[in-house]
Amino acid sequence: MKALAQKALVDLRGRAVRTGxxxxxxxxxxxxxxEGLHSRIHLQNFYSTFWPGVDAAATAxxxxxxxxxxxxxxxxxxxxxxxxxxxxxxxxxxxxxAQAGExxxxxxxxxPEEVRAQLRDLPNATEVELGSPFWMAYYDAHENYMYVxxxxxxxxxxxxxPKTVAWTIRRGRGVxxxxxxxxxxxxxxxxxxxxxxxxxxxxxxxxxxxVYSGDDSITLFETERAFGxxxxxxxxxxxEEIRAWSLRHPELEHIRLGAEPLLTANGKPYVLLxxxxxxxxxxxx
Numbered sequence: 001m002k003a004l005a006q007k008a009l010v011d012l013r014g015r016a017v018r019t020g021x022x023x024x025x026x027x028x029x030x031x032x033x034x035e036g037l038h039s040r041i042h043l044q045n046f047y048s049t050f051w052p053g054v055d056a057a058a059t060a061x062x063x064x065x066x067x068x069x070x071x072x073x074x075x076x077x078x079x080x081x082x083x084x085x086x087x088x089x090x091x092x093x094x095x096x097x098a099q100a101g102e103x104x105x106x107x108x109x110x111x112p113e114e115v116r117a118q119l120r121d122l123p124n125a126t127e128v129e130l131g132s133p134f135w136m137a138y139y140d141a142h143e144n145y146m147y148v149x150x151x152x153x154x155x156x157x158x159x160x161x162p163k164t165v166a167w168t169i170r171r172g173r174g175v176x177x178x179x180x181x182x183x184x185x186x187x188x189x190x191x192x193x194x195x196x197x198x199x200x201x202x203x204x205x206x207x208x209x210x211v212y213s214g215d216d217s218i219t220l221f222e223t224e225r226a227f228g229x230x231x232x233x234x235x236x237x238x239x240e241e242i243r244a245w246s247l248r249h250p251e252l253e254h255i256r257l258g259a260e261p262l263l264t265a266n267g268k269p270y271v272l273l274x275x276x277x278x279x280x281x282x283x284x285x
Contacts, residue, residue: 010126013165017125020116023161023169024130025153026061026108028200030232030270031089031136034101035280039089042135042147045079047111055081056112060132062087063106064096069199069230072098079109104198104232106154107132116160129169130160138282148284152266155201175205176262181285184214184254185273187246192274193237197259198267199227205263209235211245214254220245227263234272257285 016022031039045058057078064072073096079085093100109132111119122128131153138146158166185193195209210222221241225233245252259269268285 013161013168014125016162016165017122017128018120020119021161021165022116022119022122022128022130023165024108024110024132024159025155026063026106026157026159027132027134027150028104028106028152028154028198029134029136029148029150030102030196030198031105032102032138032282033089033093035272036140037138037280037282038140040137040139041085041087041089041092041105041107042137043079043085043087043107043109043132044134045081045083045109046133047109047115048082051115051118052082054112054114054118056114057081057083058112058115059110060085061108061110062092064092064098064100065104065106065230066098066100067103067232067234069228069232072096072100072103102196102232102234104230105136107134108159110159140279142279144279144281146282148270148282151268151284152200152264155264157202176265176267178260179258179262179268179285180212180216181257181268183283183285184256185271186275187252187255189275190242190255190273191239191276192272192280193242194272195235195237195257196232196270196272197225197227197235197263198232198270199230200264200267202229204228205261207263208258208260209233209269210258210260211237211255212258213249213252214256216256216258218249218252220249220255 057080060077063074206226208224211220
C-alpha cells in the first residue's frame with residue numbers, strides 16, 4: 001500500500017512537470033552590514049542562457065530576513081533578457097524600510113511565461129527542480145572584496161509546483177550530518193575567528209559549532225546553539241582563546257571549522273577571519 005501511495009505521488013510530480021509546473025527552490029544567503037563590511041547581491045537572468053530566443057523578463061522575488069529569522073520585507077525586481085542585478089544590501093534595506101546589521105536574503109527567480117511553457121521538455125520529470133543561485137559580494141571601505149556563491153537552497157517554501165507536490169518534496173527532506181570544512185585555515189598569525197551558521201529551513205534545530213585541528217583529532221572550541229526557522233547565529237571566538245590554541249598545541253599549523261549536524265542538507269557555516277592586523281574577510285566554509 002505504501003509503495004502504491006509513493007508511486008502515485010511520483011506520478012503526480014511527473015504530470016505537474018510535464019505541464020510546465022516545475023518545482024523551484026529559492027536561493028538563500030547571509031548578509032552583513034556591520035564590522036566594517038557591506039554586502040551586495042549579484043543575480044543573473046540565467047533563463048536567457050538556456051532559452052535565448054525568449055525576449056521577456058524574469059522576475060526576482062526578493063525577501064529579507066532579520067538574524068532572528070523574522071521577515072523584514074520583500075520586493076519584486078524584473079530582470080530583462082540577459083540582464084543582471086547588482087543590489088546593495090543597504091539600498092535594499094532602505095527600499096523595504098528596515099534596519100539590520102546582519103540577516104539573510106532569499107531570492108526566487110521566476111521564469112517568464114514563455115519559458116514556463118517550455119519547462120515541460122526538461123528531462124527526469126519526476127526529479128527535476130529549478131533553483132535561483134546568486135552570488136554575494138562582501139567588501140570593506142578599502143575595496144577588499146570577497147565573493148561567495150549560494151551553496152544551499154532555501155528548504156521552504158517551494159514555488160512553481162502544486163501544493164501536494166510541494167508537500168511531498170518537503171516531507172522527504174532531512175537534516176545534514178556531521179560537517180568538517182575541506183578548506184584549512186592557517187593558524188599562524190590568526191587573530192580573529194567568527195562562525196556564522198544560518199538555518200535555511202522552516203523548522204527548529206540545534207547544532208554544535210566548533211573549531212578543530214586539521215586532522216580533526218583535537219577539539220579547540222565548541223559551542224551549541226538553538227536555531228529557530230531561518231534564524232542565524234554569529235559566534236565570535238575570544239581572542240585569548242585563539243592565542244591559546246598555539247600555546248597548547250605548538251605542532252598545529254592548520255585548523256578547520258565544523259558543525260554537527262547541518263540543519264539542512266548543505267547548510268554549511270560561513271567564517272569571518274583576520275590574520276594579524278589585516279582586513280576582516282568573509283568566506284564560506
